[in-house]
Every structure is written in C-alpha cells, then in structure tokens.
Amino acid sequence: MRVRGITLQQVLLGAALLAALCWNLAQASEIKGLQLDTGATGTRAELELAGQAEYKVISLANPDRLVLDVADSDLARGFRLPAAVGIVKAVRTGHPQPGTTRIVFDLAAPVVVLKPRLEAAGKGARLVLEWPGDASEPAAVANSGADDAPTAPPADAVPAKPEVDPAVASAAATARLIADLPASQPAPPAPPPAEQVKTTVATGVPTRIATGVPAPAPGASPLDAMTAPQAPAADQPPVKTLQQVMRGRGMRPLIVAIDPGHGGQDPGAIGMNGKREKDVTLAIGRELARQINATPGLKAYMTRDSDVFIPLNRRAQLARSNKADIFVSIHADAAENRSAAGASVYVLSLKGASSQRARWLADKENASDLIGGVRVSNNNMLASVLLDLTQSGHMKASEDAAGHVLDSLGRVGSARRVERANFAVLRTSDMPAMLVETAYISNPEEERRLTDPGYQRKVAGAVLDGINAYFTRQPPPGTLYAARAAAASSGGAAVGGGSP
Missing domain, CATH: 2.60.40 (Immunoglobulin-like)
Structure with missing residues (x-):
C-alpha cells in the first residue's frame, strides 16, 4: 500500500506540474x-x-x-x-x-x-x-x-x-530624407558624394573620418536597394535628414571610437591557417563603423582604416581629439590551448589584474609598442599620476558598458566575463573604454569564423547592441538618446519648448 501511495502522489504531482507548465506557456x-x-x-x-x-x-x-x-x-x-x-x-x-x-x-x-x-x-x-x-x-x-x-x-x-537587415533598414531610414518636417535652420551644404572622406592627421596616420553617410553592407541583396535613399523630385519641397534635424535642435551624435588592434609591422596573433589578427580586427572594425553610422544618434570614428601601425597612447589621443564618447578596441585572442574559445571584454585596472590570464594578455598587448619600434619612457611621472586620477572616474562607466557588450556577445557565441588589467590602450582618461577580444584566432574553428563576413557582421552587431543598451540606460545630455528617454518618461509628450 505504501508503494502504491507514493506512486499515486508522484502521478498527481506530475499532473500538477504539467498543468502549471501548460498554464505558463499559455500566459x-x-x-x-x-x-x-x-x-x-x-x-x-x-x-x-x-x-x-x-x-x-x-x-x-x-x-x-x-x-x-x-x-x-x-x-x-x-x-x-x-x-x-x-x-x-x-x-x-x-x-x-x-x-x-x-x-x-x-x-x-x-x-x-x-x-x-x-x-x-x-x-x-x-x-x-x-x-x-x-x-x-x-x-x-x-x-x-x-x-x-x-x-x-x-x-x-x-x-x-x-x-531586412536592421542596420541596413535603419541606415535607409536615417539617410532617406524625412518628409514634412518644419525647417528650424537653413540646411547645411550637401555632403560630398563619397561615403567617407579620407584625411591624414598630423602624425601622418591615414584615418577615415565618418561623414554620417552609411556604407552599403557587403553583398547587399536586391531588397536593400528597395530601402536605398531616393533623390526627391524637382517639384517637391526640400526635406531634411535626421542628422540635420538633430543639429537644428541642438542635439549632437554620440561618437564611438573604434580601434582595430595591431596593424603595420605588428601583425598581432596569427592563427593555425595563417590568418593575422590585424586583418581580422580591421575587417570587424569597418563593419562596426558601418553599422554605427547606420544607427540614429551614433557616429563612428576609426583610429585606423588601413594597415598602419599606431602607438598605443596615440590611439587614445586620436579618440580624445575627435571628442569620442566611448572607446572600443577590437582584438582577436590567442592562447597556447588551441581549444580555447569564446569572447571576452576587458577594462582598465590601475590596481592589478583580475586574473593571471588578464595580466598576461595586458602584458602581451602592451608589448605592441615594442614591436612597432616605439621607445617606452617613464620620465613623465606627473602626467601618469594625473591620468590615473582622471581615469578612475570612468572605471565604473567602463565596466557598465563592457557588461552590456559582453551580454550581447554571449548571444552570438560563448562569452566569459568582464575582466580588468592595466591595458595601455585603455588609458583614455575622459571616456568609458573597453578592449573586446572577439574570439580566439588560435582556435582553428574560430579562426575560420573570424574571416567570414557574415560572422563579422554578427560580432559587430553584438558590440553595437551593447553600446546602444549602455547609452539607452545612461543617455548623455543633448543627444537623441536623452531626447528619447525624456519623451518616454513624460508619456510620449513633447519636451517643453518643442525641442529636446
């Protein structure tokens, strides 16, 4: 009888659990x-x-x-x-x-x-x-x-x-001229026909400056052409882009500094099949810039857009001089264990590394300057101390942003955790900064994926999702993100005075 009683209880319990599961699924x-x-x-x-x-x-x-x-x-x-x-x-x-x-x-x-x-x-x-x-x-x-x-x-x-690819659709929406918007100031001169303008900074480093005109995705489909910007007819009144509307309302774009790791005489890590980290990071960086420029309220700046060597401290200087709001350095990890896989995100620490792995990686990445021929000097101690003091104020913001990016990368593949170490390239002093190890190029399978344009788009999209989530939750004043947050908190009503 006892055995039968237990069996009956199990049946009843199972039926109750099944009913609860069905109810939850229905809800x-x-x-x-x-x-x-x-x-x-x-x-x-x-x-x-x-x-x-x-x-x-x-x-x-x-x-x-x-x-x-x-x-x-x-x-x-x-x-x-x-x-x-x-x-x-x-x-x-x-x-x-x-x-x-x-x-x-x-x-x-x-x-x-x-x-x-x-x-x-x-x-x-x-x-x-x-x-x-x-x-x-x-x-x-x-x-x-x-x-x-x-x-x-x-x-x-x-x-x-x-x-439709969300980045392409968003690009078409923002680059397309938005009709029936009241003019708040004279329209600025039309941008040059090229999607981006090449220039050279004072150090002689070729750099691509984002113009806000999104570049087409590689291998664009015929559906993309349906959403391409169309020239207005001659008898239609002039209309404005979203960028022009933002400028007229005193809003600025948030600038994302993208730093493709290594370059020039510094190839970075090399995979089993000969793929070089510097080439992978440049490809992912370009795709990330394309998607960022296709996102309303964001604008990309690349520290390098060609196979050139840039000293680590110069990368941060370039980001600061272009008034970047966040700094993202792109890398592809390597390990002696060829089966190691997954993405990682690192932020700066001035008080030691969070793990032996993080310390080893920081030492390896910091050695890039030696490979490039830069002489390391510790003479300017005062500047170093001042940098430490100012950087400490952005460490929490860096960890918050890195956490959002890591969460998004976890939806593309396996992801580890946010770690901390003294990365020279992250000593930016006045903005959140992170180093993203997208995958292990030393793993033959991940090496193959890292060179696949489709996978590069997914990785870039995940990084962008994390950046977007961070700015959505902590919108800087005077930006489209802040205007959206204000509109949402007021129940969708317009901000006083008609402008955000």
Missing part, C-alpha cells in the same frame, strides 16, 4: 495590449507581452507598412487596437499561419522603424518600436480592425518578403 504567448504615442522624437509603439517572445519585423513599401510577426502567440481577450497617431495611420491584426500573430502598421510616410528592443516589464515583457521624426498630428485615416474596416486588406494578406 507567455499572450499579447495583452498595444499602445501608440507620438512625441519629440517621433512615433512610439509599445506591445505588452505576458513574457519573452520571438518576433520578426518586415518593412514593406508601396504602400508603406511595417509588419510584426510574433511567434507562438495570440491576442488576449479584450485586446483593442489603438487609434492612429503620428506616422502610423492604421493598425490591423491577423494570423498568417497557426500560432503566429501578425500586426501591421500602415505608415503615412516611408520611415523605417529603429531597431526594435524587448524590455522587461513587471511580470511580463514590452516590445518597443520607434519611428524617428518630429511629432506630427494624428493621421486622418481611422483605425482598421478586422470588424470595422472591411475595405482594408487583411493582415494575413501581406506578402512575405525577406527580413
């Missing part, structure tokens, strides 16, 4: 609500979810629409579609396939949504979509649901198209 797939607001930085949509969810966003043209597909989901009982507002002139829902809920936003202008983000919200989650631009009057077209707008095509009928 996690529920879409509870949708809210639309417009404010100083554009139109914002917030989708309230019962839990984390997988989603896909597709931008379509002629007519302009944004399609959001949420997998394994359904609308909650009592779900109501919001009224048209800002750039969104109508919202409708449907089910393109069983288990997938589709929400279609009909747009009044060809403005591509910023990169969506999923945020924790109480016991659930919140999916945020934002369309950049000035606040505008609600669209005259009424909301079109399944019952009250028979003339609108159902959401299920939206043709499936390949998903």
